[in-house]
Structure formats: C-alpha cells, structure tokens
Amino acid sequence: MGINTQALMAQLLVGLINGSFYALLSLGLAVIFGMLNIINFAHGALYMMGAFVAYFLLSIFGLNYWFALVLAPIIVGAFGMILERTMLQRLAGLDHLYGLLLTFGLALIIQGVFQNFFGSSGLPYAIPTALQGGTNLGFMFLPTYRAWVVVFSLTVCLLTWFLIEKTRLGAYLRAATENPTLVRAFGVNVPRMITLTYGLGVGLAALAGVLSAPINQVRPLMGADLIIVVFAVVVIGGMGSIMGSIVTGFMLGVLEGLTKYFYPEASNTVVFVFMVLVLLLKPSGLTGRAA
Amino acid sequence: MTRSLAMLTLTSALVAAAGAFAQTTDKNAKIGVLNDQSSLYADVSGAGSTLAAQMAVEDSGLTGKGWKIDVISADHQNKPDVGTNIARQWFDVEKVDVIADVPTSSVGLAINNVVKEKNGVYLNSGAAASDLTTTQCSPNTVHWTYDTYLLANGTGKALVKAGGDTWYFLTADYAFGHALERDTSAVVTANGGKILGGVRHPLNTSDFSSFLLQAQASKAKIVGLANAGGDTTNSIKQAAEFGIVTGGQKLAGLLMFISDIHALGLNTAQGMNFTETFYWDLNDQTRAFSKRFSERMRNKAMPTMVQAGVYAATLHYLKTLEALGGNPHDGVKVVAKMKEMPTDDPLFGKGTIRADGRKLHPGYLFEVKKPSESKYPWDYYKLVATIPADEAFTPVDKSPCPLLKK
Numbered sequence: 001m002g003i004n005t006q007a008l009m010a011q012l013l014v015g016l017i018n019g020s021f022y023a024l025l026s027l028g029l030a031v032i033f034g035m036l037n038i039i040n041f042a043h044g045a046l047y048m049m050g051a052f053v054a055y056f057l058l059s060i061f062g063l064n065y066w067f068a069l070v071l072a073p074i075i076v077g078a079f080g081m082i083l084e085r086t087m088l089q090r091l092a093g094l095d096h097l098y099g100l101l102l103t104f105g106l107a108l109i110i111q112g113v114f115q116n117f118f119g120s121s122g123l124p125y126a127i128p129t130a131l132q133g134g135t136n137l138g139f140m141f142l143p144t145y146r147a148w149v150v151v152f153s154l155t156v157c158l159l160t161w162f163l164i165e166k167t168r169l170g171a172y173l174r175a176a177t178e179n180p181t182l183v184r185a186f187g188v189n190v191p192r193m194i195t196l197t198y199g200l201g202v203g204l205a206a207l208a209g210v211l212s213a214p215i216n217q218v219r220p221l222m223g224a225d226l227i228i229v230v231f232a233v234v235v236i237g238g239m240g241s242i243m244g245s246i247v248t249g250f251m252l253g254v255l256e257g258l259t260k261y262f263y264p265e266a267s268n269t270v271v272f273v274f275m276v277l278v279l280l281l282k283p284s285g286l287t288g289r290a291a
Numbered sequence: 292m293t294r295s296l297a298m299l300t301l302t303s304a305l306v307a308a309a310g311a312f313a314q315t316t317d318k319n320a321k322i323g324v325l326n327d328q329s330s331l332y333a334d335v336s337g338a339g340s341t342l343a344a345q346m347a348v349e350d351s352g353l354t355g356k357g358w359k360i361d362v363i364s365a366d367h368q369n370k371p372d373v374g375t376n377i378a379r380q381w382f383d384v385e386k387v388d389v390i391a392d393v394p395t396s397s398v399g400l401a402i403n404n405v406v407k408e409k410n411g412v413y414l415n416s417g418a419a420a421s422d423l424t425t426t427q428c429s430p431n432t433v434h435w436t437y438d439t440y441l442l443a444n445g446t447g448k449a450l451v452k453a454g455g456d457t458w459y460f461l462t463a464d465y466a467f468g469h470a471l472e473r474d475t476s477a478v479v480t481a482n483g484g485k486i487l488g489g490v491r492h493p494l495n496t497s498d499f500s501s502f503l504l505q506a507q508a509s510k511a512k513i514v515g516l517a518n519a520g521g522d523t524t525n526s527i528k529q530a531a532e533f534g535i536v537t538g539g540q541k542l543a544g545l546l547m548f549i550s551d552i553h554a555l556g557l558n559t560a561q562g563m564n565f566t567e568t569f570y571w572d573l574n575d576q577t578r579a580f581s582k583r584f585s586e587r588m589r590n591k592a593m594p595t596m597v598q599a600g601v602y603a604a605t606l607h608y609l610k611t612l613e614a615l616g617g618n619p620h621d622g623v624k625v626v627a628k629m630k631e632m633p634t635d636d637p638l639f640g641k642g643t644i645r646a647d648g649r650k651l652h653p654g655y656l657f658e659v660k661k662p663s664e665s666k667y668p669w670d671y672y673k674l675v676a677t678i679p680a681d682e683a684f685t686p687v688d689k690s691p692c693p694l695l696k697k
Binding site: 004006007010011014015017018115116117118119120121122123124126127134140141143145146215216217219221222225226257260261264265267268 | 330498
C-alpha cells in the first residue's frame with residue numbers, strides 16, 4: 001500500500017475525533033484521581049449512563065440532544081455524588097486498591113443492570129437535525145457532527161483545565177488535595193468540595209456519553225469497551241495531570257487512527273504497546289511528576 | 292471357607308455389575324447451551340438460545356415419558372480458550388451429552404474438536420463458518436441454521452446480479468470474518484464481479500470511521516460487511532454518517548439478524564438486503580412460536596434465526612432420543628440417527644440432515660421495510676427471494692468432507 005497523502009490527512013482527522021473522546025474521558029479520570037486519589041473504574045459505566053440518560057430524555061420526555069447535553073451530565077453527576085457520599089467517602093485514606101475494587105464492582109453492577117433490561121445490541125439515537133450532513137474537504141467527507149464533537153470537547157477540556165489550574169476555586173481544590181486539614185482550618189468545607197469534584201469528573205464522563213450516543217449505538221457495554229484504553233491514556237499522560245491527559249487523549253487518537261490505516265490488525269493494541277514503552281522509559285508518564 | 296468367601300464376593304460383584312448394566316439403559320440427557328451472554332453477540336444468541344432449548348424440552352413432551360432432560364448454560368465470552376475449558380468441564384464433570392448453539396466461529400470450530408474427542412453431540416446454530424461441515428466436518432456435529440456459503444450465495448449473488456460488480460470488504464479479523472470474505476469473494480468473482488480490496492478490523496470495534504474512509508476511497512460499488520452483531524450495526528450507522536450510501540456506494544450486510552435491525556431502527560436500516568433462514572413473521576407456525584418466545588424474554592425480543600435454530604435442533608435431537616429409546620450417550624450413534632430421521636419442526640419446516648452434518652432447508656433473501664411500511668412492532672422484513680434447500684448450501688461435489696464420500 002503506497003502512502004497516499006489524502007488518505008493520511010483523513011486518518012489524522014479521524015484520529016483527532018476519536019482523540020476528543022479519549023481526552024474528555026481521561027480528563028474526568030485525571031480530575032478524580034488528582035483531587036480524590038481514587039482510580040475510578042466506574043468511569044466507563046457512568047459514560048454509558050450519560051448516553052442512556054440522553055436516550056431516555058428523548059424517548060420519554062421528548063427532550064432533544066441539546067437538552068441532553070446539559071441535563072445528562074447534571075443527572076449522572078448527581079448520581080455520582082450520591083455514590084461518593086454513600087460509598088467512596090468511606091474509603092478515604094485507604095490504599096488505592098480499595099477504591100479501584102469498589103468502583104470496578106460498581107461498574108459491573110451498573111452494566112449488568114442495564115444489560116438485563118436493554119440487551120447488548122443497544123438502542124438507536126439519531127444525530128440532531130442541525131448537525132446532520134457533512135462537508136467535502138477534498139481529501140475526505142467530514143460529517144458535521146464529528147467536527148462539532150472535536151470543537152465542543154476541546155472547548156470543554158480547556159475550560160476544565162482553566163477552572164482547576166487558573167481559578168481561585170481550583171486553587172482551593174488543589175490545596176485541599178495537598179493538605180486537607182490546613183485548608184479546613186481556613187473554613188473551607190473540604191468534604192463537600194471533594195463530592196463536587198467527583199460530580200464534575202462524572203459529569204464529564206456523562207457528557208462524553210451524550211456526545212457519543214449519535215455515533216455509536218447506546219449500548220450497556222459501550223463504556224467497558226472504551227475504559228481500558230482511557231486508562232492507558234491516563235497512565236501515559238501521567239496520573240492526575242490535567243493537561244497531560246488532554247494532550248495524550250488527542251495524541252493517542254491520532255496514533256490509533258494511523259495504525260488503522262497502516263496496519264489495522266494492530267489498531268486495538270497499539271495504545272498498550274505505547275503505554276509499555278512510556279512506562280519503561282518514563283514511569284511517571286509523559287507529563288507526570290515523579291512520585 | 293476362604294473359597295466360599297471368594298465365590299460369594301465374585302457372585303455379588305456379578306450381581307452389582309448386572310445392576311450397573313441395567314442402570315446404563317437410562318433416559319437422562321443433559322444439554323449445555325454455550326454462547327456469548329455478555330458481549331456483542333448476546334442478543335443474537337445469549338439467554339434467548341437457552342430459553343429456546345428449554346422450550347424445545349417442554350414442547351417435546353419427553354419429560355412426561357420418563358425422560359429427564361437438563362438444560363444448563365455458560366458464557367464463552369467469544370474466546371476459544373474459555374469455550375473449550377467449559378466444554379471439557381461439561382463433558383468430564385457435569386456429564387453433558389450435547390453442546391448447543393456456540394456462535395463466534397473461532398469458538399465454534401474449537402468446540403467442534405472437543406465434542407468429537409469426547410464423542411458428544413454438537414448442535415451448532417450460532418457459528419457461521421462453513422468449515423464446520425466441509426474441511427472440519429465431524430460425525431458428531433450437526434450445523435443447523437446457516438453458514439457462510441449460504442450468506443455468500445444469497446446476498447452476494449443477488450447483489451452482483453443487480454449490478455454491484457465491484458466489492459470492498461470490511462472484515463471482522465477472525466475465523467468467521469475470514470470464512471465469510473472467502474466464500475463471498477468466490478461468489479462475486481464467479482458471477483463476473485471484481486474484488487477491489489478490503490480491510491480487517493478487530494472483533495468488537497466501536498469506531499469504524501478509519502475503515503469506512505478506506506472503503507470510500509476504494510470507489511467500490513458494494514461495501515461488503517463481513518462482520519456481525521454490534522460490529523455490523525456500528526458500521527452501518529457510521530457509514531450513514533460518512534455519506535457512503537448517499538455517495539452512491541451500497542452497503543451489503545452479509546450477516547444480519549433481526550436484533551441488529553431492531554437496534555438500528557428502520558430509518559437507518561431500510562432497504563438493506565440480507566439472507567436469513569428464519570423470520571418470526573413467515574407463517575402461522577413461526578408467529579405462534581415467536582409470540583410464546585417473546586413473552587418469556589426479559590426484553591420481549593422476537594427470536595433471531597440462531598435462537599430459532601437452537602429450538603429446532605434441540606427438538607429434532609429429542610425426537611431422536613425417543614426413537615432410540617434410551618442410552619443417549621454415544622454421540623456418533625445419536626447423530627447418525629438424527630441424520631437418518633427426516634426433520635420436521637414448526638420453524639424451519641421439513642428438511643434433512645446431510646451426511647456431513649449440514650442441515651438442509653431454504654434460505655430467504657429479505658429486504659428491510661421502510662418505516663412507512665412497518666405496521667406493527669417487529670414488522671421489519673419483506674421477502675425478496677427464496678433459495679431452495681438444495682441450492683442453499685455447499686454442493687456435495689464441491690465439499691472436501693470425507694463423510695460425504697461413503
């Protein structure tokens with residue numbers, strides 16, 4: 001197969017689109033890990049719930065995609081906050097492994113319940129009318145919806161980064177992670193802030209779920225298929241690093257896209273090969289601080 | 292004294308042996324339904340296949356005639372190693388006589404060997420690879436519902452004849468996809484078409500955009516989807532997004548099930564052609580069964596052809612047991628008897644099982660209805676053509692199976 005510039009450009013763009021999902025999801029994971037020290041294995045299940053909430057809003061309440069984009073993250077985020085208050089909070093101060101096992105168990109339960117009621121093939125969700133169709137860029141046909149996904153998720157990623165790294169609220173959050181007792185002494189309600197942070201991370205997952213609903217089927221296992229790759233993204237980017245996970249998310253999307261062109265058989269393993277290389281050469285991840 | 296004691300021991304041993312012999316003319320059989328219960332093929336087979344096997348046991352009436360038939364099930368997770376481990380355990384520990392269903396051709400072919408080695412009965416409904424009754428045919432196997440030869444001949448031939456003479460394949464990268472691509476390519480070229488290329492994607496892929504762009508760039512008239520289940524529905528949905536169909540190319544879902552059409556919705560799926568051997572709305576008998584089936588399904592789904600095949604194959608197996616009268620533990624003997632008896636069931640009608648284990652019945656080329664043509668829930672297909680039973684499957688003179696040479 002000769003290298004065809006047009007095809008290559010197309011694959012790069014497609015990689016960016018997939019990368020925006022990786023970025024949104026790994027960002028949520030990074031926020032949760034950075035602030036709560038929890039390895040949130042339920043992230044994929046919560047992403048899936050976001051897509052399902054979008055489906056229910058449309059089929060039961062007649063609320064379209066644009067409402068879902070706002071409401072689904074709030075609803076699923078609230079569910080996440082209940083999880084944090086009732087279960088995760090009790091694990092504070094314990095080894096990472098406990099949080100991982102608990103959230104993994106939760107993910108299996110949530111997925112099992114959805115699969116029980118909705119089967120495995122999933123439910124259809126149409127692309128909103130305003131975003132249907134596409135543009136011929138010469139080297140490829142770019143569906144409008146995919147372009148929207150890239151722009152929208154990039155905006156959300158940068159806003160989140162700004163919120164945590166550049167605002168006063170973000171500064172409180174980062175301080176609370178470093179030394180909760182001291183921040184408490186200044187009159188900040190640290191447990192509430194942690195709950196809200198978990199809600200934010202979960203909301204980001206649900207948002208990614210809504211974005212992906214029109215592209216993929218709304219399936220109970222849509223998150224399970226993705227979450228392992230997203231964890232690899234977080235590990236490569238450096239655990240807990242916000243910008244690291246955004247950049248790595250987009251980068252790995254592109255890497256995967258190129259593999260799908262040059263050697264498609266390896267496209268679902270290339271991310272992990274890359275992860276092994278990074279761990280061997282720079283164990284704290286590309287942008288992570290050494291532990 | 293010692294001598295009479297020895298005599299006594301010998302006598303009692305003989306009596307015990309006779310007793311044991313009497314016990315082996317038993318009327319017990321155990322059916323293990325092995326399939327995907329948690330991933331992309333779970334709606335195609337899964338719990339519905341287990342229900343189908345149970346319904347066959349109930350409908351056979353054997354339990355009222357002194358038989359004890361158990362149905363157990365397990366999830367092979369689409370992994371050949373997991374599947375073979377379960378199968379071995381079933382034969383060795385659970386004393387299973389029959390393994391039924393087994394979709395995912397890579398697992399289906401692996402189980403074929405285990406069943407042969409353990410001399411069990413293999414009622415395959417879910418796997419597609421035609422190799423089960425050709426290169427890897429076995430005296431213990433009945434391949435019931437469909438295979439890649441049928442799919443290629445049904446859908447492939449129809450599309451080439453309708454002018455789709457250049458093809459590009461999107462193929463699931465494992466035994467099934469390879470077999471389907473191979474069989475379809477043969478049909479396409481035999482009918483004067485040309486294969487322009489193809490790309491192989493990993494099983495259970497969620498994003499097909501890269502592959503679809505390559506298919507688009509090939510300019511082939513037909514994009515053949517040699518994949519199944521969730522992979523097919525995602526390919527079709529995303530192909531619509533990338534304007535493949537509006538750009539003038541036609542998608543050929545080479546293996547589609549009613550569960551896929553239900554998941555896609557008629558808006559996306561309308562107009563597609565594909566081949567199946569069963570549709571719930573074919574006639575009064577299929578409707579009656581499907582209604583009973585759907586009422587017992589948790590998501591009220593209508594049966595797929597794979598689930599229908601599990602029902603019909605199990606029913607025929609149970610009829611054979613009745614004819615044998617007992618002792619159903621010699622797989623080769625039971626399967627030979629199954630082949631000897633003509634089949635007749637409400638779902639596939641009258642048919643036969645060929646010496647290579649291939650169940651013969653007609654195939655149907657369906658077209659998905661437009662949303663405006665669908666009058667009631669699950670009203671999805673219209674019949675375009677019927678492929679007669681003697682043309683639907685690999686012809687005897689083209690099969691390398693030694694069982695046919697006798």
